[in-house]
Every structure is written in C-alpha cells, then in structure tokens.
Amino acid sequence: MSHTLGARQAQKQKTRQAFLDAALALLEEQSLSSLGLREVTRAVGLAPTAFYRHFRSIPDLGVALVDEALGSLHPMVRETVSTTGDSEERITRAVELIAHYVAAHPSHVRFIARERHGGVQPVREAIGGQLARFAEEVKATLAQDPEAAGWSDDDVLMLARLYVDQMLISASLFLEALEGPAHERDRVARLATRQLRLITIGRDHWLD
Amino acid sequence: MSHTLGARQAQKQKTRQAFLDAALALLEEQSLSSLGLREVTRAVGLAPTAFYRHFRSIPDLGVALVDEALGSLHPMVRETVSTTGDSEERITRAVELIAHYVAAHPSHVRFIARERHGGVQPVREAIGGQLARFAEEVKATLAQDPEAAGWSDDDVLMLARLYVDQMLISASLFLEALEGPAHERDRVARLATRQLRLITIGRDHWLD
DNA sequence: TCATCCAGTTAACAACTGTTCTCTGGAATT
DNA sequence: AATTCCAGAGAACAGTTGTTAACTGGATGA
Incomplete structure (x- = not known):
C-alpha cells in the first residue's frame, strides 16, 4: 500500500525535482564537472546552502540524474x-x-x-x-x-x-x-x- | 624544403607543447569545460598571462588537442x-x-x-x-x-x-x-x- | 497546546577564476 | 651596433567558488 506524503515531504520532493530540472537545463551547454553548486541553487531560486538538504555533492546529484x-x-x-x-x-x-x-x-x-x-x-x-x-x-x-x-x-x-x-x-x-x-x-x-x-x-x- | 626554426620560434613551440601536455594530464580527471586557464599555466610553471601568447582560449587549446x-x-x-x-x-x-x-x-x-x-x-x-x-x-x-x-x-x-x-x-x-x-x-x-x-x-x- | 523537527536563510571565510594593462629582457633584424 | 620584436612576468580588477556555523519559522507528532 502506498503511503500519502505529508505536506512536508511533498514540498521537499518538489524542491529536489527543481534541483534536478535546473541542473539538467544548465548541462545543455556544459559538462557536469564544471557545474557549480551555487549555479544550480541560483537557477532554482534558493540559497546555496539549501543544496545540502538534498544532495551531498554535485556528483551525487549527477547519479540521481542517471537514475x-x-x-x-x-x-x-x-x-x-x-x-x-x-x-x-x-x-x-x-x-x-x-x-x-x-x-x-x-x-x-x-x-x-x-x-x-x-x-x-x-x-x-x-x-x-x-x-x-x-x-x-x-x-x-x-x-x-x-x-x-x-x-x-x-x-x-x-x-x-x-x-x-x-x-x-x-x-x-x-x-x-x-x-x-x-x-x-x-x-x-x-x-x-x-x-x-x-x-x-x-x-x-x-x-x- | 624545410626551413630551420630560429631559437625564438623553437622555444615557443616547446612552450606550446608543454601547455598541450599539461592540459592533457589535467584532463584525465575532469572535462575540458571545467579546465581553467590558470590551472594549466600553473601546471606548466608559467604566469597565467603567458597562455594568451599561444591560445586564444581553452576551447582553442582543445581544438589543438583534437588535431x-x-x-x-x-x-x-x-x-x-x-x-x-x-x-x-x-x-x-x-x-x-x-x-x-x-x-x-x-x-x-x-x-x-x-x-x-x-x-x-x-x-x-x-x-x-x-x-x-x-x-x-x-x-x-x-x-x-x-x-x-x-x-x-x-x-x-x-x-x-x-x-x-x-x-x-x-x-x-x-x-x-x-x-x-x-x-x-x-x-x-x-x-x-x-x-x-x-x-x-x-x-x-x-x-x- | 506545546515541544520537536528540519527545509531553507543569512553571513562570513579563504581561495579561486578570466582578463586588462604595463613592463622587461633577450633574440631577431637591419 | 642600434633598433625592433615578442614570449613571458607582474600586479591589480571584480566576480566567482564550496563550506562552515548559527538562525528562523512553519509543519509535525505527543
């Protein structure tokens, strides 16, 4: 049985998806190894430190993108x-x-x-x-x-x-x-x- | 007929080759789009500005590497x-x-x-x-x-x-x-x- | 209702980036 | 011998980077 997410978890997943989407868009014109953490958070519209609530690092985000x-x-x-x-x-x-x-x-x-x-x-x-x-x-x-x-x-x-x-x-x-x-x-x-x-x-x- | 290079030109070619070699070594662990100009000159042992004597930009160096x-x-x-x-x-x-x-x-x-x-x-x-x-x-x-x-x-x-x-x-x-x-x-x-x-x-x- | 949790913020850090302008000293040319 | 050339140095520029610590405020669970 699937378990309904709280408003809390739901918002977190939305933000996480926003990170993935923004990163993917930025990667149209560069490689992952040059993608900056601040660059991504700026594109999403959040503070740089918010990134760490969702990913340990940029490579970590990359692996999520692969999946x-x-x-x-x-x-x-x-x-x-x-x-x-x-x-x-x-x-x-x-x-x-x-x-x-x-x-x-x-x-x-x-x-x-x-x-x-x-x-x-x-x-x-x-x-x-x-x-x-x-x-x-x-x-x-x-x-x-x-x-x-x-x-x-x-x-x-x-x-x-x-x-x-x-x-x-x-x-x-x-x-x-x-x-x-x-x-x-x-x-x-x-x-x-x-x-x-x-x-x-x-x-x-x-x-x- | 091949024309012997002056000491001047010969040294320039050596330096240029040193740039290519250093860049190639640095690219073992990253992509070209994250390779920095200062990073390369540092590896060669020259001042950052020396780079411009040989290449217009990093992409330019990349094209030379392809050849x-x-x-x-x-x-x-x-x-x-x-x-x-x-x-x-x-x-x-x-x-x-x-x-x-x-x-x-x-x-x-x-x-x-x-x-x-x-x-x-x-x-x-x-x-x-x-x-x-x-x-x-x-x-x-x-x-x-x-x-x-x-x-x-x-x-x-x-x-x-x-x-x-x-x-x-x-x-x-x-x-x-x-x-x-x-x-x-x-x-x-x-x-x-x-x-x-x-x-x-x-x-x-x-x-x- | 009250204590806890935690996604996101703010501020500050030292280190790094590409590019400019000016200068130097030895090779190349005359 | 005198002049030009030019590879490389030096200093300074405004921006950028990742990471830290301490914070706020609304949702969550007792």
Missing part, C-alpha cells in the same frame, strides 16, 4: 525488444522507440551521452551499470529467440552489447538532428535502421 | 584497412592497431572519448569532423573491395560509419582495461574481434 534518465527506460526497452514479430518489425519498433524517447527527453539523452565518458567517476560508473543492465536484458531476450540456438552465452552477450551501443549512437545522432528539419531526422532513422539490419543479418549467419 | 590526437592517425588507419588480405586478417590487424594506439596514447584516447559529446562546441565539431574524415577514408577503401559490388554509395558509408563507431567503442573499452591485468585486455580484444567479425558477416550477406 532519472535511464531508470524508467528498462520496461520500455524490454517490451519493445521482447514482443514477437518479424526481425524487420522489431528493428523498426526499436528505431521508433529511440526517436520518440530522444524527442521527449532530449536533455536526458544529452546528459547520458555526455557523461558516459565524462569527468566524474561516480556518474560514469552509474551509467556503466545501467548500460550493463540493458545489455543483460537484451541478452536474456535474444537468448529466448529460436535464432539463438547453438550460440554460446558469451556470444549472445557480445551481440547484445553491439545492439545497446548502436542504440546509444543512434540516440546521439537523433539528438543532433533534433533542431534541424524533419528530413534530417528521417536520414538518421534510415541510417540506424540499416545498421541494425546489417547486424541482424550478421547474427543470422553467425554459425555458418 | 594532435587524431591527426597522426589517418595514415595508420588507411594503411591498416587498405592492405589486402583475408577479412579475418584485417580484423585482427585493426584490433591490434587500436590496442596499440590506446596503450601508447591513453590520455589522447580518453580526451577524444570524453569530449566527443562534451560540453565545448568547437571541440565537439572538431572531433566530429575528424571522425567524418575517418568514415570517408574507410568508405573509399571498402568501395574498392570486390565485396562492395552492387552496393549503393550510401550503404557503403553506412557500413564505414559502423566500423568507425565500433573502433571508438573498442578503444574506450581498451582504455578502461588498461590499468587492469592482461587478461582483461584480452577479453576486450576478443569482444572487439567478434563484433567486427559479426559486422563483416552481415556485410557478406547484405545483398542476399
């Missing part, structure tokens, strides 16, 4: 990848999922792409952990496919990582094409589709 | 990819090239991976430009292969981008495994090899 950006994506990915159908259909659905997610949450995607190899260790590790989870989930789905008969566990994971990395690359391309005209986004979608298709063809002939 | 990191790589990549041989041989050579380059220039690789999607626009653009050059070079090589008969130009470029992106991902994995024991690097090498192999199999059956 916000990727945490809700797991069920979506599982559903998209696991529902049965033609290979080609699944590819189309995957590309559409990416395009839709990027359009709906551009700053989250930018944040993940930027900080995946960024200068803040705990955040890198948090992202790496989430991506490893995605890879495991995709692996589990692939392993259930009839096409996976005869594959070693290691090779299925290899393929899953390939798919996940490819998703991220496509997401980043979609992001770059977001401001531009629609035909640019179509080009990205066609590129992503063909690359996934080529990988899938490679999968079909892996055991030859 | 240093990727400029010398073009001939190596061309040679590695273009020399004739079995597909499997070429994959092995490519993976070895990456492993060797990461081991020889780890901080350059880290810099490129970190700033490719980093918070400094001119640097992102410089990296993007260099990667596009790599893709074009790989494309030109692939187009000469007998396997490319019947391929559209666009599809060859699609494949070339896939290879280049995969190279970068592998380089980043090699980097993470650099400090660890040798068997970790072997695992990365085996993973990269199999992924390239799968892509190549996909290429062989693309026109089916």
Whole structure:
C-alpha cells in the first residue's frame, strides 16, 4: 500500500525535482564537472546552502540524474525488444522507440551521452551499470529467440552489447538532428535502421 | 624544403607543447569545460598571462588537442584497412592497431572519448569532423573491395560509419582495461574481434 | 497546546577564476 | 651596433567558488 506524503515531504520532493530540472537545463551547454553548486541553487531560486538538504555533492546529484534518465527506460526497452514479430518489425519498433524517447527527453539523452565518458567517476560508473543492465536484458531476450540456438552465452552477450551501443549512437545522432528539419531526422532513422539490419543479418549467419 | 626554426620560434613551440601536455594530464580527471586557464599555466610553471601568447582560449587549446590526437592517425588507419588480405586478417590487424594506439596514447584516447559529446562546441565539431574524415577514408577503401559490388554509395558509408563507431567503442573499452591485468585486455580484444567479425558477416550477406 | 523537527536563510571565510594593462629582457633584424 | 620584436612576468580588477556555523519559522507528532 502506498503511503500519502505529508505536506512536508511533498514540498521537499518538489524542491529536489527543481534541483534536478535546473541542473539538467544548465548541462545543455556544459559538462557536469564544471557545474557549480551555487549555479544550480541560483537557477532554482534558493540559497546555496539549501543544496545540502538534498544532495551531498554535485556528483551525487549527477547519479540521481542517471537514475532519472535511464531508470524508467528498462520496461520500455524490454517490451519493445521482447514482443514477437518479424526481425524487420522489431528493428523498426526499436528505431521508433529511440526517436520518440530522444524527442521527449532530449536533455536526458544529452546528459547520458555526455557523461558516459565524462569527468566524474561516480556518474560514469552509474551509467556503466545501467548500460550493463540493458545489455543483460537484451541478452536474456535474444537468448529466448529460436535464432539463438547453438550460440554460446558469451556470444549472445557480445551481440547484445553491439545492439545497446548502436542504440546509444543512434540516440546521439537523433539528438543532433533534433533542431534541424524533419528530413534530417528521417536520414538518421534510415541510417540506424540499416545498421541494425546489417547486424541482424550478421547474427543470422553467425554459425555458418 | 624545410626551413630551420630560429631559437625564438623553437622555444615557443616547446612552450606550446608543454601547455598541450599539461592540459592533457589535467584532463584525465575532469572535462575540458571545467579546465581553467590558470590551472594549466600553473601546471606548466608559467604566469597565467603567458597562455594568451599561444591560445586564444581553452576551447582553442582543445581544438589543438583534437588535431594532435587524431591527426597522426589517418595514415595508420588507411594503411591498416587498405592492405589486402583475408577479412579475418584485417580484423585482427585493426584490433591490434587500436590496442596499440590506446596503450601508447591513453590520455589522447580518453580526451577524444570524453569530449566527443562534451560540453565545448568547437571541440565537439572538431572531433566530429575528424571522425567524418575517418568514415570517408574507410568508405573509399571498402568501395574498392570486390565485396562492395552492387552496393549503393550510401550503404557503403553506412557500413564505414559502423566500423568507425565500433573502433571508438573498442578503444574506450581498451582504455578502461588498461590499468587492469592482461587478461582483461584480452577479453576486450576478443569482444572487439567478434563484433567486427559479426559486422563483416552481415556485410557478406547484405545483398542476399 | 506545546515541544520537536528540519527545509531553507543569512553571513562570513579563504581561495579561486578570466582578463586588462604595463613592463622587461633577450633574440631577431637591419 | 642600434633598433625592433615578442614570449613571458607582474600586479591589480571584480566576480566567482564550496563550506562552515548559527538562525528562523512553519509543519509535525505527543
């Protein structure tokens, strides 16, 4: 049973969310390692010291952003990848999922792409952990496919990582094409589709 | 004919290189967007104002680092990819090239991976430009292969981008495994090899 | 109703930032 | 030998940073 929050707790969560939102907006034009604590509190409209009521440090806030950006994506990915159908259909659905997610949450995607190899260790590790989870989930789905008969566990994971990395690359391309005209986004979608298709063809002939 | 530098110019180039080296070392643990001008000059052992004799700004220095990191790589990549041989041989050579380059220039690789999607626009653009050059070079090589008969130009470029992106991902994995024991690097090498192999199999059956 | 809690405030700290203007001394040019 | 050039130094500028301590006042629970 869910337990109704007091007005106290509710307000605290609102403020915390305001910190996350403000930070994400500021991170459109810089990296986390240059984001200042005062900068964030100023954007929210609070005193600098209020920050410490919600986060221990900026890296700590960064880790929270990672969860916000990727945490809700797991069920979506599982559903998209696991529902049965033609290979080609699944590819189309995957590309559409990416395009839709990027359009709906551009700053989250930018944040993940930027900080995946960024200068803040705990955040890198948090992202790496989430991506490893995605890879495991995709692996589990692939392993259930009839096409996976005869594959070693290691090779299925290899393929899953390939798919996940490819998703991220496509997401980043979609992001770059977001401001531009629609035909640019179509080009990205066609590129992503063909690359996934080529990988899938490679999968079909892996055991030859 | 090459023209011998005066003692004046030679010293200036040495100092400039010292700036680049110091910046690269500092960037092991942070992003370019948080790198301070004074921080760099302090590391070099010069007055803050000396910086302006060599670079207009930190982003400017960043662009110079991109050229240093990727400029010398073009001939190596061309040679590695273009020399004739079995597909499997070429994959092995490519993976070895990456492993060797990461081991020889780890901080350059880290810099490129970190700033490719980093918070400094001119640097992102410089990296993007260099990667596009790599893709074009790989494309030109692939187009000469007998396997490319019947391929559209666009599809060859699609494949070339896939290879280049995969190279970068592998380089980043090699980097993470650099400090660890040798068997970790072997695992990365085996993973990269199999992924390239799968892509190549996909290429062989693309026109089916 | 009264005591407790705690999100947010205020003030102050030493340390740091990028950029300017002016100056110096040795190399380069004439 | 006399002059020009220019890499680097020095000092000062107004702002910025993270973190500390002690506070206020409204919601919470007894």
